[in-house]
Amino acid sequence: MKRRIRRSEQEYSIDCCALCKLNENCPDKYGEKITLKSHELTVHYFCLLMSSGVYQRGEENEGIYGFLVDDIKQEVSRSYRLKCAVCKKNGASVGCYIKSCRKMVHFPCGKQHQFIFQFTDPFPSYCKDHSPTQSLPVSSCVSEPLSCSVCLDPIEAVLSYSVLKCPACHGSWFHRDCVQNQAHSAAMFFFRCTLCNNKDMFQQEMLRMGIHIPERDAAWELEENAYGELLQVYQHCDAIKCLSHSGRTNSSRTGWFQILRCMLCGSRGTHRKCASLNTFETDWACEDCAAAVDATASLPRHTDSPQPAGQRRSRSSKRSLILTPRQSPIVCKRPSLSGSSAKEILQELASQISQHHPSMPVVVSGNKVLEAAMELVKRSDFKPSHALAVRFTSSKHIPSSGNTRHFLSLLVQQLQNTIFEGPDGAKNLTLDAQALREDVYFDVGCLLSLSLIHGGPPLGFFSRALYQHLFNFPRDTPLTVEDMGNTGFTDKVKKIQESRSLEELREAMQSASEYLEVAGCMRPVDSLSDKDTLVEDIVSFHLITRLQLPFQRFCEGLKTLGVFDQVQMFPGAFVSLFCSSPDKLTAETMSALFTVKFSEQEETTGKESAVVTFWRHYLVECEVGRCATSLEDVLIYATSADVVPAIGFSPNPTLSFLNPLDPAGAFPKSQPSSNHLVLPVVPSYQVFKKNMEYAVCQLTVMQAI
Numbered sequence: 071m072k073r074r075i076r077r078s079e080q081e082y083s084i085d086c087c088a089l090c091k092l093n094e095n096c097p098d099k100y101g102e103k104i105t106l107k108s109h110e111l112t113v114h115y116f117c118l119l120m121s122s123g124v125y126q127r128g129e130e131n132e133g134i135y136g137f138l139v140d141d142i143k144q145e146v147s148r149s150y151r152l153k154c155a156v157c158k159k160n161g162a163s164v165g166c167y168i169k170s171c172r173k174m175v176h177f178p179c180g181k182q183h184q185f186i187f188q189f190t191d192p193f194p195s196y197c198k199d200h201s202p203t204q205s206l207p208v209s210s211c212v213s214e215p216l217s218c219s220v221c222l223d224p225i226e227a228v229l230s231y232s233v234l235k236c237p238a239c240h241g242s243w244f245h246r247d248c249v250q251n252q253a254h255s256a257a258m259f260f261f262r263c264t265l266c267n268n269k270d271m272f273q274q275e276m277l278r279m280g281i282h283i284p285e286r287d288a289a290w291e292l293e294e295n296a297y298g299e300l301l302q303v304y305q306h307c308d309a310i311k312c313l314s315h316s317g318r319t320n321s322s323r324t325g326w327f328q329i330l331r332c333m334l335c336g337s338r339g340t341h342r343k344c345a346s347l348n349t350f351e352t353d354w355a356c357e358d359c360a361a362a363v364d365a366t367a368s369l370p371r372h373t374d375s376p377q378p379a380g381q382r383r384s385r386s387s388k389r390s391l392i393l394t395p396r397q398s399p400i401v402c403k404r405p406s407l408s409g410s411s412a413k414e415i416l417q418e419l420a421s422q423i424s425q426h427h428p429s430m431p432v433v434v435s436g437n438k439v440l441e442a443a444m445e446l447v448k449r450s451d452f453k454p455s456h457a458l459a460v461r462f463t464s465s466k467h468i469p470s471s472g473n474t475r476h477f478l479s480l481l482v483q484q485l486q487n488t489i490f491e492g493p494d495g496a497k498n499l500t501l502d503a504q505a506l507r508e509d510v511y512f513d514v515g516c517l518l519s520l521s522l523i524h525g526g527p528p529l530g531f532f533s534r535a536l537y538q539h540l541f542n543f544p545r546d547t548p549l550t551v552e553d554m555g556n557t558g559f560t561d562k563v564k565k566i567q568e569s570r571s572l573e574e575l576r577e578a579m580q581s582a583s584e585y586l587e588v589a590g591c592m593r594p595v596d597s598l599s600d601k602d603t604l605v606e607d608i609v610s611f612h613l614i615t616r617l618q619l620p621f622q623r624f625c626e627g628l629k630t631l632g633v634f635d636q637v638q639m640f641p642g643a644f645v646s647l648f649c650s651s652p653d654k655l656t657a658e659t660m661s662a663l664f665t666v667k668f669s670e671q672e673e674t675t676g677k678e679s680a681v682v683t684f685w686r687h688y689l690v691e692c693e694v695g696r697c698a699t700s701l702e703d704v705l706i707y708a709t710s711a712d713v714v715p716a717i718g719f720s721p722n723p724t725l726s727f728l729n730p731l732d733p734a735g736a737f738p739k740s741q742p743s744s745n746h747l748v749l750p751v752v753p754s755y756q757v758f759k760k761n762m763e764y765a766v767c768q769l770t771v772m773q774a775i
Contacts, residue, residue: 085112086112087117088112089121089145089149089161089163090163090176090177090178090179091159092114098250099181100178101114101115101116101117101282106134106139111139116187117176117177118134119189119193120187120193120195121145121163121177122163122164122195123148123163125137125141127141146163149161149162152174153174154175154179155175155183156179161176162174162176164177164180164187166195166196167196171197171199183197186201186231188277188278188280189277189280189281189283190277198231201231202278202279204234204235204275205229206229206235207240215227215241219263219265220245220251221245221248223245225243225245227243232245232246234249236266236275237271237275238271238272241265242263244264246279250281250282253276254282255288257287257289258283258284258286259288261273303331304331304337304339305319305321305329306319306339307339307340308338308356309341309345312341312344313344314343314344321341325342325590325615326341326343326590329341330353332355332356333353334359334362338356340356348610352618410643411643412644413718415643415644416633416717416718417720419631419632420523420717422455423455423523424455427453430453430456430457432446432459432477434463435463439477444510444517447517448513454516454523454630455631458474458477460477473710474525475525475710476710478524478526481526482526482527482529485514486531488510488514489620491555492555492556493555493556495530495531497533498536498553498554498613499617499620499621502620505620506619506620509623512624512627513627514624515626515628515630515634516627517627519627519629522647522716522717523631523717525711525715525720526715527652527712527714527715528647528650528652528716529648529716530648530652533555537648537649539614540624541638542641549610551563551564551605554609554613557612562578562582562585563582563605563608563609565578566605567605571598575598589611589616590611647716655693655701655713656701657689657693657701660689663723664708664723664747665724666724667724669729677751678727681727681749681750681752681758682725684749684752684755685749688758688762689701689704691759697759697763699763699767706769707765707769708740708742709745710742719745723746723747724744724745726748726749727749727751728748728750728751729750729751730751738750738761738762
C-alpha cells in the first residue's frame with residue numbers, strides 16, 4: 071500500500087513542484103517555476119533556494135542556476151521523510167535557521183505561518199518564534215502613520231510581521247504584501263523608500279525582514295515597447311491661427327500643410343502655410359528657441375500671421391528669416407580648414423584612410439565598374455576608411471598601381487547615368503521608385519564621397535539647382551524653369567510663364583492640368599500676376615518637394631567620411647568641383663604639376679636642363695595637336711590618371727633623369743604608383759619626341775587591347 075502511495079506521489083510531482091507539491095506558477099510569491107523535461111523535474115526557484123539540504127555546487131549554467139539535478143533529487147528524497155509543521159504532510163524541505171529549533175515547513179506553508187526568508191547568503195529561514203523584528207528608536211518622535219505609503223489604505227500603527235517601516239525616516243510604514251509587490255516591480259535598481267527616497271539602508275532592512283528584491287531591471291523596463299510613446303514625433307500645429315481645414319493635427323507628407331517641427335527642440339510645430347514658409351523650406355525654429363539662440367535674429371514665428379497668396383513676400387526675404395545650420399555663424403572645429411581650398415579640405419579628410427588595415431578588395435569583370443562598386447558598399451564588412459585594392463579581370467595591361475584611379479574615373483562616369491537626369495554637366499536627381507526601394511540614392515552618395523577621398527576625379531556634373539538645394543549655395547537664389555532641364559513637362563511650364571493674358575494662362579494650365587493636380591498646384595487664377603507664384607510652386611515641387619526622400623538618402627550617403635558636412639560648411643570652395651567640368655589640361659598647368667629633380671653631378675645638370683626644355687616644348691606640341699599623343703595620354707602614362715584628382719596627387723608628380731649609354735635607344739620610364747616620370751638625356755628634341763611618343767602610344771594601345 072505504501073509503495074502505491076509513493077508511486078502516486080512520484081507521478082504527481084512531475085507536473086508540480088517536487089519540493090512543495092504545488093502546481094501554482096506565481097513568480098512574485100514562489101519564484102520562477104522551472105521544468106527540466108529531460109529529467110522529469112519541476113521546482114519553484116524559492117523552494118529550491120530556501121531548502122536546507124541542497125547547495126549550489128555547479129556553475130550558473132548547470133542544472134537549475136547552479137543547483138545540480140542529482141543534488142535536487144537527493145533533497146527531494148531527504149525532505150520526503152520530514153513532516154511540515156503547518157500542513158502536517160511529508161516533504162518539508164525548509165527548516166528554521168536556529169539549530170535548537172526543529173520546525174520544518176514547505177516554503178508556501180512557511181509564508182502562511184509568518185516564516186521570514188532572507189534572500190541573502192546563506193539564505194536563512196526563521197520561524198515565527200525566532201524571526202527578526204523591527205522597533206522604533208527610544209528617543210524618536212515619530213507621528214503615527216495614517217496609511218500605507220504604497221497602497222495608501224489605512225494601516226495599524228503596530229510593527230508586526232504584516233506591517234513594516236523604513237529604517238531611515240521611520241515615517242514611512244507599509245503592508246508587507248505592498249512593499250513586496252513594489253520590490254518585485256521596481257527590482258534592485260529602483261527599489262527605495264517611497265517617502266524619503268533612501269535606497270541602501272532601506273534595501274538592507276527589507277532583505278533582513280524577508281522581502282525579496284530581484285536582481286534585474288524594473289518590470290516597466292522589460293515590457294515590450296514600454297517607451298513606444300517616446301518614439302512618436304510631435305504632430306501638432308501651434309500657430310495662433312491654423313489654416314488647415316483638417317485640423318491642427320493633420321499633416322500631409324509634403325506641401326503647404328506638412329507639419330514642420332522646431333529644428334532645435336522638436337516640441338513645437340507648424341504647418342508651412344501657417345508660418346508663411348515656402349514648400350521647399352524644411353527648417354523652422356519656434357519662438358522660444360529662436361529667442362534663446364539669438365535674441366536679435368528675425369526668425370519665423372508661429373505667431374506671424376500668414377499673408378494672402380497674392381501678397382506673399384519674395385523668396386529671398388523669406389529665406390533670410392530661416393535659421394539653418396548653414397546660415398548661422400559656423401565655428402570650424404579644425405581651424406586649419408577655415409578658408410582652405412577644396413583640395414586641402416579633402417586631403418584633411420583623407421587622413422582617415424588607414425594604411426594599417428587590410429585593403430578592401432574590388433574585382434571588376436569587364437566594364438562592370440558600377441556593379442563592382444555597388445557590391446562593395448553593400449558588403450557587411452565594408453569600411454570606407456580602408457584603402458581599395460582594385461583588380462580588373464579583363465585587362466592585364468593596366469598597371470596595378472593605377473587600377474584604383476582608373477576604377478574611380480570610370481565609376482564617376484557611370485554614376486552619372488544612375489539616379490540623375492538632364493544634360494551632361496547639369497544633372498538633377500530623378501525620381502525612381504525602384505532606386506528608392508533598393509536604397510540606390512544612399513549608395514550613389516556613398517560612392518561619390520568614396521571617390522573624392524580615395525583619389526577620384528572631380529565630379530563636375532551637378533546642376534547649379536541640385537548643388538543649391540543640397541548645400542544652399544549660392545544663397546537666396548530663386549530656382550527657375552531653366553533649372554528643370556529638358557523634361558517633357560518643361561515646355562508646358564514655359565507656356566504658363568510666357569502667358570500674356572488671363573485666357574492664355576488658363577489654357578496653358580488646362581493643357582498641364584494632370585501634372586498640376588499631382589503637384590497640388592491646380593487652383594483658380596484671377597489675374598495674370600498669379601502666374602509667377604504658380605510657376606514658382608511648380609518649379610519647387612518638381613525640383614524639391616517630390617524628391618524629399620531621395621534627397622534625404624542621397625545626403626546620408628554623401629556624409630560618408632565626412633564629405634557632406636565639410637561641403638556644407640564651405641560650399642563656395644566646392645562648387646566648381648561639383649558643378650564645373652575639370653579645367654582642360656594645358657602645357658603650362660601640366661608642366662607646373664611636375665617637380666624637377668636634377669642630378670647632383672654638375673657635369674650632367676646642363677644636359678638635364680636641356681631635356682627639361684625638350685619636355686616643355688613637347689607638352690606645347692601635344693596641346694596644339696602636333697604630336698601623336700595628347701596631354702591626357704601623357705598624364706595617364708605618368709600617373710594613371712587622365713585628370714588631376716579632386717584631392718590632388720599624392721605624392722606630387724616628379725621628374726628625374728636617366729643618362730643612358732645609347733641615347734638614341736633610350737625611352738622614358740614611368741612609375742605611376744609614385745607619380746614619377748624618368749626622362750632619358752638625349753642629344754636632340756627629335757629623338758626625345760620620337761621616344762616619348764613611342765612609349766606613351768604603346769601604353770595607350772596596350773590598354774585598349
